[in-house]
Amino acid sequence: MGAAPRALVIGGSLGGLFAANLLLRQGWDVEVFEQSARPLAGRGAGIVTHPDLFAALGRLGIDINVSGGIGVDIECRVTFDREGRELGRLAIPQCLTTWGRLHSLLLAAFPAGRHHLGHACTAVEQDAAGVTAVFANGHRTRGDLLVAADGIRSAVRAQFAPAVQPRYAGYIAWRGLVEEGALSAATRRDLFPRLAFSLPPAEHMVGYPVAGFDNSVREGERCFNFVWYRPAPADGPSAALPELCTDIEGRRHEMAIPPPLIRPQVIAAMREAARACLSPQFVEVVEKTPQPFLQAIFDLESEVMHFGRVALLGDAAFVARPHVGMGVSKAAGDALALAAALARDPTDPVAGLRDYAAQRLRFGRTVIAHARALGAYLEACAQGREDAGLRSRLHTPQAVMRDIAVTCDF
Numbered sequence: 055m056g057a058a059p060r061a062l063v064i065g066g067s068l069g070g071l072f073a074a075n076l077l078l079r080q081g082w083d084v085e086v087f088e089q090s091a092r093p094l095a096g097r098g099a100g101i102v103t104h105p106d107l108f109a110a111l112g113r114l115g116i117d118i119n120v121s122g123g124i125g126v127d128i129e130c131r132v133t134f135d136r137e138g139r140e141l142g143r144l145a146i147p148q149c150l151t152t153w154g155r156l157h158s159l160l161l162a163a164f165p166a167g168r169h170h171l172g173h174a175c176t177a178v179e180q181d182a183a184g185v186t187a188v189f190a191n192g193h194r195t196r197g198d199l200l201v202a203a204d205g206i207r208s209a210v211r212a213q214f215a216p217a218v219q220p221r222y223a224g225y226i227a228w229r230g231l232v233e234e235g236a237l238s239a240a241t242r243r244d245l246f247p248r249l250a251f252s253l254p255p256a257e258h259m260v261g262y263p264v265a266g267f268d269n270s271v272r273e274g275e276r277c278f279n280f281v282w283y284r285p286a287p288a289d290g291p292s293a294a295l296p297e298l299c300t301d302i303e304g305r306r307h308e309m310a311i312p313p314p315l316i317r318p319q320v321i322a323a324m325r326e327a328a329r330a331c332l333s334p335q336f337v338e339v340v341e342k343t344p345q346p347f348l349q350a351i352f353d354l355e356s357e358v359m360h361f362g363r364v365a366l367l368g369d370a371a372f373v374a375r376p377h378v379g380m381g382v383s384k385a386a387g388d389a390l391a392l393a394a395a396l397a398r399d400p401t402d403p404v405a406g407l408r409d410y411a412a413q414r415l416r417f418g419r420t421v422i423a424h425a426r427a428l429g430a431y432l433e434a435c436a437q438g439r440e441d442a443g444l445r446s447r448l449h450t451p452q453a454v455m456r457d458i459a460v461t462c463d464f
């Protein structure tokens with residue numbers, strides 16, 4: 055190993071940038087390789103924050119108070135009935151941000167010359183002395199360790215642990231962002247600044263204010279982010295997923311469809327369903343969201359998080375259903391744990407990765423199990439079982455306001 059140990063980070067989203075920034079500040083020679091040829095900025099929607107996220111930003115010295123703060127602070131949660139009346143309220147202060155805001159902060163903190171777009175990693179080779187990443191564009195590069203932060207469909211994980219596959223939970227989430235200024239005064243009054251729910255049978259809508267498209271958190275310039283869970287079986291007589299994932303040219307996408315390719319009739323049917331079952335505040339949100347998008351809900355659980363000099367991090371290792379709101383904070387926590395484990399003895403990255411994996415496997419499993427338990431009612435509904443026991447335990451205003459996306463001491 056030379057003067058500075060060298061880390062190759064595959065994936066330039068939040069997990070990759072957290073790890074890359076932390077290792078760089080720890081004296082590592084770090085490069086990030088992102089498959090997308092275009093900058094990732096401008097994509098994404100709302101993110102719930104938890105302490106690990108702030109701990110990682112703090113460790114990087116990123117000033118989260120710059121230009122008005124990292125997100126929108128809320129004081130309470132509220133649930134509305136079909137007529138728009140308040141069914142309950144619970145005081146839980148929280149800060150809600152956006153993927154774009156976090157990505158721009160992390161990218162700005164990382165040297166541009168070390169961040170490479172258009173590099174899709176296709177293979178990893180390793181021996182006793184190092185690890186080599188091989189890219190689709192013909193580039194090869196060698197390092198002392200490789201961090202696979204390449205998401206739920208990780209090519210690196212596929213090479214080392216091909217049996218680990220995402221498992222579809224049977225339901226999807228419609229998501230989107232609408233500008234605060236587009237909403238009526240009555241809806242703004244009810245939804246800002248709160249985390250709000252609407253809970254028709256077998257459906258679960260949650261929404262919250264976030265920074266606006268220009269990252270402003272000033273009143274009148276924010277956005278409202280929604281996540282609307284709906285059963286959508288992948289197969290069988292009531293299979294809805296194939297229809298949802300068939301694009302404007304009739305092509306069938308497996309589990310994810312680029313937002314501009316969603317058929318207008320699918321969006322019209324979704325808005326019609328909103329009118330039929332959601333509280334009027336959310337009907338308006340859904341109606342006025344210019345580009346709703348679709349996310350199939352998965353569980354992904356790894357058995358192993360390191361393979362010699364290769365570590366899985368973030369969504370490449372574990373994906374929890376969004377009910378815990380932990381995707382980004384978990385990736386930040388992984389990056390913190392990785393940096394701490396490697397700091398103990400930078401000359402022995404393999405031992406560091408072993409420690410990292412032992413710690414984060416436990417955490418990942420716990421988060422996945424908790425998120426799966428929170429989604430059990432929706433999963434049963436997707437299987438055609440509207441379970442009264444699960445409904446009374448998981449699908450009441452009190453239960454969702456208490457349990458959804460709260461900070462847990464895992």
Ligand SMILES: Cc1cc2nc3c(=O)[nH]c(=O)nc-3n(C[C@H](O)[C@H](O)[C@H](O)COP(=O)(O)OP(=O)(O)OC[C@H]3O[C@@H](n4cnc5c(N)ncnc54)[C@H](O)[C@@H]3O)c2cc1C
Pocket residue numbers: 064065066067068069070087088089090094097098099100101153173174175176203204205206207208209210367368369370376381382385
């Ligand atoms: C553009 C974008 C927008 C998102 N928006 C939201 C959001 O609004 N709300 C939310 O809760 N979560 C969002 N997520 C997911 C969220 O970032 C993750 O759940 C969490 O932060 C963990 O991130 P990750 O970096 O581990 O994985 P991901 O965010 O999935 O990132 C994986 C990255 O690896 C890249 N990649 C994949 N394969 C390869 C390869 N072979 N070689 C090189 N690079 C590769 C991908 O292009 C991607 O940039 C978004 C992800 C992306 C990529």
